[in-house]
Amino acid sequence: MKAEKVQDSGNPTGHGKPEDWPKYIGDQGWENYTSEEHGVWKTLFERQKEIVKGRACKEYLDGIAALEMDQTQIPNFEEASKILKAKTGWEVVAVKGLIPDLPFFQLLAERKFPAGNFIRKPDQMDYIEEPDVFHDFFGHVPLLANPIFADYMEAYGKGGLKAHEHGTITNLARLYWYTVEFGLIQQDDGMRIYGAGILSSPGETKFAVESNSPNRIGFDLKRVMQTNYRVDDYQQSYFVIDSFDQLFSETYADFSKLYEEIKQDKTEYAPEDIAGSDNVFTKGTQEYAKSKDK
Numbered sequence: 001m002k003a004e005k006v007q008d009s010g011n012p013t014g015h016g017k018p019e020d021w022p023k024y025i026g027d028q029g030w031e032n033y034t035s036e037e038h039g040v041w042k043t044l045f046e047r048q049k050e051i052v053k054g055r056a057c058k059e060y061l062d063g064i065a066a067l068e069m070d071q072t073q074i075p076n077f078e079e080a081s082k083i084l085k086a087k088t089g090w091e092v093v094a095v096k097g098l099i100p101d102l103p104f105f106q107l108l109a110e111r112k113f114p115a116g117n118f119i120r121k122p123d124q125m126d127y128i129e130e131p132d133v134f135h136d137f138f139g140h141v142p143l144l145a146n147p148i149f150a151d152y153m154e155a156y157g158k159g160g161l162k163a164h165e166h167g168t169i170t171n172l173a174r175l176y177w178y179t180v181e182f183g184l185i186q187q188d189d190g191m192r193i194y195g196a197g198i199l200s201s202p203g204e205t206k207f208a209v210e211s212n213s214p215n216r217i218g219f220d221l222k223r224v225m226q227t228n229y230r231v232d233d234y235q236q237s238y239f240v241i242d243s244f245d246q247l248f249s250e251t252y253a254d255f256s257k258l259y260e261e262i263k264q265d266k267t268e269y270a271p272e273d274i275a276g277s278d279n280v281f282t283k284g285t286q287e288y289a290k291s292k293d294k
């Protein structure tokens with residue numbers, strides 16, 4: 001893929017009212033999946049379940065086990081929600097694809113995770129632009145079984161509704177991107193992955209923890225909110241937390257003060273930048289990105 005211009009969240013920004021979210025969710029239609037569609041899930045699951053071993057954080061692997069996922073069929077959201085609700089109060093609701101930011105935030109604030117109910121085609125096994133059921137369910141749902149991450153996701157949703165009032169949704173989308181989608185965590189046994197965008201991608205799962213191409217930088221809330229990201233290829237920087245407690249405590253604080261600070265301080269970082277104040281785990285060579293820009 002050619003490296004596209006760096007852009008912010010390309011998702012449609014909702015102008016609806018938060019209570020609009022019911023119109024975006026519907027029935028998963030589990031009984032309508034074809035055997036070919038279940039077959040795509042089975043292939044993706046069997047491949048990725050091996051690759052995440054030793055690379056995903058333990059909380060994610062515990063979530064995979066807790067959900068008792070049937071490896072051969074696309075999960076049934078209603079069944080999974082029964083397990084999730086009992087553990088952390090979360091449920092999985094079906095959407096047809098990306099929804100506007102406002103209803104998305106409202107759903108998270110109510111502990112409802114919107115998961116795509118469609119699955120990629122056999123010729124899209126490695127990458128798909130829109131979040132399909134494999135990205136959403138295999139990537140995002142297991143960590144919702146972890147109490148601290150479950151609290152973080154609710155706090156993120158509430159923060160999003162506040163960001164809408166401050167006009168700082170772009171900054172909040174970056175926080176989502178560099179944590180929920182592409183976050184790393186330094187654990188006792190090494191650098192591990194918790195970001196769903198990485199965990200649902202065979203190539204990026206290896207790249208994110210093993211390649212010397214990307215930067216790996218200690219998580220800092222303001223720094224992340226000022227950092228652009230790319231949506232078309234592997235990330236050029238990953239941000240590293242030291243625990244989910246850290247992520248939750250940094251994020252649960254009232255954002256209003258930070259939003260005002262960001263409006264004053266217009267600093268913006270490119271995906272490949274390293275700032276003087278960064279706590280650098282890896283200064284990447286960026287050879288992967290350079291090889292793609294040729």
Ligand code: HBI
Nearest residue numbers: 009011097098099101104173176
């Ligand atoms: N909609 N279905 C869906 N899934 C997402 O992950 C999603 C979305 N809409 C907006 C969005 N993500 C991002 O802009 C968040 O950063 C808000």
Ligand code: FE
Nearest residue numbers: 131181196197
């Ligand atoms: Fe996602």
